[in-house]
Amino acid sequence: YTGKLNSFDAAVYIANVIAGLLAPALFVHFCLVFPDSGRRWTKTKALSLYLPVAFLALLQIGVAMGVVRTVLPLIELRWALDRAWLALYCGSFLAGGVLLHIGFRSAEDPINRQQLKWLRNGAFAGIVPFTLFYAAPFIAGIVPGPAMRLSVLFLAFVPLAWAYAILRYRLMDVDIIFQQGYVYVLATLSVLGVVYILLFALSKREGASGRLDELSPTAVVLLVLIAAFIFEPLRNWIQQQLDRYVFYRDRYDHRRTLIAFARELSSDMDLERTLEKVGDRLLKTLSVSHVAFFLSREDGEGFVLHEAIDRDGLKRLPSGPLDLSFLPSDPGEPYLFFERTRHALDVVTRRLPQSVRQTIAELDLTYYLPCSFRGRTLAWLGVSRTTKGDFLSSDDIDLLSSLAGYIAMAVENARLYRSLAAKAEQYERLKEFSENIVESINVGILAADLQDRVESWNSQIERLTGIGRQQALGRRLGELFPAELATQFDIFRSSSDVHQLYRIRLPFLGESAEPRGEATVNLAIAPLVTKEGARIGRLIIFDDVTEREELERRLIQADRLSSIGLLAAGVAHEVNTPLAVISSYAQMLAKQVQGDEQKSRLLDKIARQTFRASEIVNSLLNFSRTGSTAFEEIDVNRVIRETLSLLDHQLEKTGIRVEVNLLENAPLIRGNAGKLQQVFLNLFLNARDAMSDMDPGTAKILAVESRNGGAGVVVEIRDTGPGIPREHLNRIFDPFFTTKTAKKGTGLGLSVTYGIVEEHGGMIEADSAPGQGAIFRLEFPAVRKAVNA
Numbered sequence: 082y083t084g085k086l087n088s089f090d091a092a093v094y095i096a097n098v099i100a101g102l103l104a105p106a107l108f109v110h111f112c113l114v115f116p117d118s119g120r121r122w123t124k125t126k127a128l129s130l131y132l133p134v135a136f137l138a139l140l141q142i143g144v145a146m147g148v149v150r151t152v153l154p155l156i157e158l159r160w161a162l163d164r165a166w167l168a169l170y171c172g173s174f175l176a177g178g179v180l181l182h183i184g185f186r187s188a189e190d191p192i193n194r195q196q197l198k199w200l201r202n203g204a205f206a207g208i209v210p211f212t213l214f215y216a217a218p219f220i221a222g223i224v225p226g227p228a229m230r231l232s233v234l235f236l237a238f239v240p241l242a243w244a245y246a247i248l249r250y251r252l253m254d255v256d257i258i259f260q261q262g263y264v265y266v267l268a269t270l271s272v273l274g275v276v277y278i279l280l281f282a283l284s285k286r287e288g289a290s291g292r293l294d295e296l297s298p299t300a301v302v303l304l305v306l307i308a309a310f311i312f313e314p315l316r317n318w319i320q321q322q323l324d325r326y327v328f329y330r331d332r333y334d335h336r337r338t339l340i341a342f343a344r345e346l347s348s349d350m351d352l353e354r355t356l357e358k359v360g361d362r363l364l365k366t367l368s369v370s371h372v373a374f375f376l377s378r379e380d381g382e383g384f385v386l387h388e389a390i391d392r393d394g395l396k397r398l399p400s401g402p403l404d405l406s407f408l409p410s411d412p413g414e415p416y417l418f419f420e421r422t423r424h425a426l427d428v429v430t431r432r433l434p435q436s437v438r439q440t441i442a443e444l445d446l447t448y449y450l451p452c453s454f455r456g457r458t459l460a461w462l463g464v465s466r467t468t469k470g471d472f473l474s475s476d477d478i479d480l481l482s483s484l485a486g487y488i489a490m491a492v493e494n495a496r497l498y499r500s501l502a503a504k505a506e507q508y509e510r511l512k513e514f515s516e517n518i519v520e521s522i523n524v525g526i527l528a529a530d531l532q533d534r535v536e537s538w539n540s541q542i543e544r545l546t547g548i549g550r551q552q553a554l555g556r557r558l559g560e561l562f563p564a565e566l567a568t569q570f571d572i573f574r575s576s577s578d579v580h581q582l583y584r585i586r587l588p589f590l591g592e593s594a595e596p597r598g599e600a601t602v603n604l605a606i607a608p609l610v611t612k613e614g615a616r617i618g619r620l621i622i623f624d625d626v627t628e629r630e631e632l633e634r635r636l637i638q639a640d641r642l643s644s645i646g647l648l649a650a651g652v653a654h655e656v657n658t659p660l661a662v663i664s665s666y667a668q669m670l671a672k673q674v675q676g677d678e679q680k681s682r683l684l685d686k687i688a689r690q691t692f693r694a695s696e697i698v699n700s701l702l703n704f705s706r707t708g709s710t711a712f713e714e715i716d717v718n719r720v721i722r723e724t725l726s727l728l729d730h731q732l733e734k735t736g737i738r739v740e741v742n743l744l745e746n747a748p749l750i751r752g753n754a755g756k757l758q759q760v761f762l763n764l765f766l767n768a769r770d771a772m773s774d775m776d777p778g779t780a781k782i783l784a785v786e787s788r789n790g791g792a793g794v795v796v797e798i799r800d801t802g803p804g805i806p807r808e809h810l811n812r813i814f815d816p817f818f819t820t821k822t823a824k825k826g827t828g829l830g831l832s833v834t835y836g837i838v839e840e841h842g843g844m845i846e847a848d849s850a851p852g853q854g855a856i857f858r859l860e861f862p863a864v865r866k867a868v869n870a
Contacts, residue, residue: 091146098141101166102134105173108204112180115200116193137165164220171212174239178204195420196246203242210235264323268316272308279304352495353388359488360390363464367477373446373463375408376492384408384461389444392468401443404436408449408461415482417449448473450481452489459492525602525623528609531616533558533574542623545600547591558621563588570606570621577616579607584630587623601627634811656694664691712751712841714864717794718743718787720754724761725785728769735773737781744787747794748863752841760837763830764798764857771802771855793843793862805849813847 109130141162143149151158181201188194214232219225360372373389384405407417422445433441446463453459462485466472473481519526525542529535538553548561559567566585573580582604589598602623609618671684725732725739732739765783772781784799805813814835838845842862849855 094145095142098145099138102138102141102169105170105177106130106134108177109173109180112177112184112200115181115184116188116196133169137162137169141166167216168220171208171216174204174208175212178208195418199242199246203238203240203245206242207236207238264316264320267319267323268312271315271319272312275311276304276308279307350495350498352492352499355491355495356388356488357390359484360388363481363484364390364392366480367464367473368467368469369473370465370468371445372465373444374488375405375461375463377410377459383410386444387460389463403440403443404434405440407433407437407441410458412451412458416451416478419447419449422447448478448481450478450485452485452492454486454489454493459489459496462488525625527553527621527623528618529558529621530618533570535561536618541625545587545602545623545625547589549591561590563590569604573606574619576606577608579605581605584626600625601630660691660695664688664695667691712753714749715752715754715757716747717750717752717757717796717861718747720757721761721785721787721796724758724765727762728765732765732769732783735769735781736777737769737772737783740782740784742784742786744789744794747787748789750794750841750861751864752861756837757841760834760859761798763834767830768798768800768802768855771800775802790860793860796859796861798857798859799854801854804851804853805847805855806851807849810847810849814845 113126140149144155144158144162153161178201181197181204185194185197185201188197211232214235215225215229218229223229356374360374363369363372371389371391374387375384376387377384386403386405419441422441444463445465447466448464450462450464451458451460452462462481464473464481519537519539520541522539523541525545526537526539527535527542528537535553535556535558538548538550540550543549546561553561558570562570566587569582569585585602585604587600587602589600603626605622605624607620607622608616609620610616667684667687671681671688674680674684721741721743725741768783772783775781780801782799782801784797786797786799788795788797814831835845838859838861844860845857847855847857
């Protein structure tokens with residue numbers, strides 16, 4: 082006081098009374114809401130807390146001002162009011178200490194527990210001795226002595242504990258509060274400066290006197306609106322500038338972009354690269370010493386250290402095994418906090434096993450935040466203190482908590498991607514395996530959907546049709562196959578049964594330079610169904626039976642020849658005898674009628690016809706002869722040359738040019754030279770007869786070629802005659818079938834040739850196109866040389 086008891090002294094007294102009564106109420110208020118500042122604060126609680134304070138304040142001020150008068154002397158009344166205030170003060174601080182203890186028991190956040198612990202201990206350490214040694218005797222009526230007055234020193238523990246909680250555990254992030262205070266003060270001063278400038282400008286404009294009280298109400302309202310509208314944008318701008326150049330400096334850009342960076346984490350499927358990015362950004366943003374990532378095991382049992390990074394970019398790998406059992410799969414706390422990682426002295430680590438404490442000390446991480454996604458903890462993020470040894474602020478913890486969710490999402494996406502990649506690879510292997518099976522089957526397979534569009538087309542059906550897979554996929558069956566065959570497909574389109582089609586002629590549908598001939602196939606049409614039995618298309622199988630049909634034809638031909646041979650043998654023996662008698666009598670009669678020219682001519686005709694009949698009978702005997710023939714190793718080229726030398730004169734006389742292209746050192750075959758000469762003689766004579774009636778000037782060429790045929794020798798005989806009609810090709814080897822005139826052929830030449838080739842273990846086939854001549858292709862197996870052991 083100044084001692085003058087003026088209005089200033091009265092104001093100081095009133096402020097002192099209000100502050101003395103309001104301090105314990107504010108302490109209780111703080112203990113009720115800390116650490117959950119969002120806890121609901123009702124009017125009932127406010128009245129019950131501040132109404133007694135207001136009553137005592139009004140009573141003391143009323144007594145001091147002489148407004149309230151009582152019968153008690155002023156000294157006794159003053160003493161009573163001081164004892165009431167002291168009771169309220171001690172009771173409020175004791176109640177606050179109890180509330181802090183209750184909050185400590187129920188708090189889950191480890192830092193909040195440490196803060197509550199020190200606030201509680203400071204409150205009890207200061208107020209309990211003061212109450213026992215000073216307040217209680219004073220309230221009981223004892224006049225304080227020097228010893229009692231010394232107990233007031235215990236109250237220093239309250240602000241000391243508060244200061245320790247602020248500095249050690251960042252109680253209520255006072256630095257952030259101060260930062261925000263700076264921003265609001267600067268924003269307020271800036272707005273006031275703008276308002277005063279506008280006031281001065283308006284006052285000068287509205288009156289020459291320049292007095293502010295002469296402003297119109299409209300101008301005042303306008304100034305208020307301007308101040309209200311510019312305050313928030315101005316505050317935000319000041320906040321950004323202070324954050325950029327004062328509070329965070331080089332960390333500002335990292336903090337602003339951290340959440341945006343976190344949102345992009347899920348787009349990177351490489352988990353290693355993602356975690357390295359996160360670690361690097363956290364080190365730069367929060368200025369911490371090192372960070373670590375602990376990922377859950379694939380089986381969901383526990384966690385493993387995946388990566389640990391320090392500020393130098395080095396991997397911090399532990400020297401021994403880690404006991405990470407302190408990281409739960411279902412955390413009940415927002416994060417784990419270890420105050421002293423190197424010295425396990427805090428309450429949290431003291432109850433943990435020795436192996437866990439060693440792990441915590443080796444990792445040297447203060448904060449462990451769970452990274453959860455869809456109710457599952459997929460990872461833990463470990464963060465150390467800052468490089469200056471400070472703990473992180475609540476803003477930093479909130480930032481890490483937000484980032485942890487994005488990390489969990491990135492881990493989940495990376496694992497899903499890896500799982501999908503593994504399944505895709507497995508699917509590709511199964512697909513390739515299935516395709517290999519389909520490609521290895523010696524039948525053509527196509528799969529069509531319900532709209533008859535081709536979805537699968539294997540290489541065997543490519544060979545049959547000449548249409549490539551890429552050309553066939555996606556096209557309808559009616560676009561790929563002849564109309565007649567497509568009609569057959571449409572008939573069975575809606576059927577759920579398996580249908581068989583036999584001996585279907587399939588033309589070559591491709592555009593190859595060397596088109597293949599028409600193929601004979603058996604078709605199987607079956608529905609294509611899923612595992613659940615749903616019909617999704619149909620499967621058509623093409624079984625190429627062209628070679629099988631050819632073999633069956635040859636078998637029938639051989640059986641027919643065998644039957645005719647047996648018949649011919651019996652007929653020949655029976656016919657030979659009367660032919661011999663007729664020929665003998667005709668020759669005898671011819672001698673007797675030598676002078677009669679007419680009879681001689683008739684007898685000569687009889688003799689020639691009997692001779693012709695004898696030749697036919699001999700051919701039948703040769704055809705049916707089944708006796709053993711001596712086989713030896715022979716050179717088929719030599720047999721061909723000898724046969725051609727026998728016919729040189731006849732071929733030259735007919736105007737036929739012979740082209741010979743024989744393989745040198747051709748493999749030897751086992752056979753009978755005489756019978757093989759008969760084979761080639763028949764074929765050469767047939768070629769001569771085919772070209773003998775051609776127009777003069779037309780090229781007449783007989784080409785003979787021999788070449789290697791894999792396991793034997795192939796001989797090919799071509800002529801440039803009129804060719805063999807397509808409808809006769811399947812009958813030319815039948816006995817007695819001939820296209821020559823009656824006097825030129827018996828129809829047994831090619832039948833005998835066929836039998837001789839079969840006897841030699843070979844094969845003969847013919848091909849022809851009208852007007853392009855005929856081709857006879859013969860194959861004989863080569864002699865197998867013995868291999869000495």
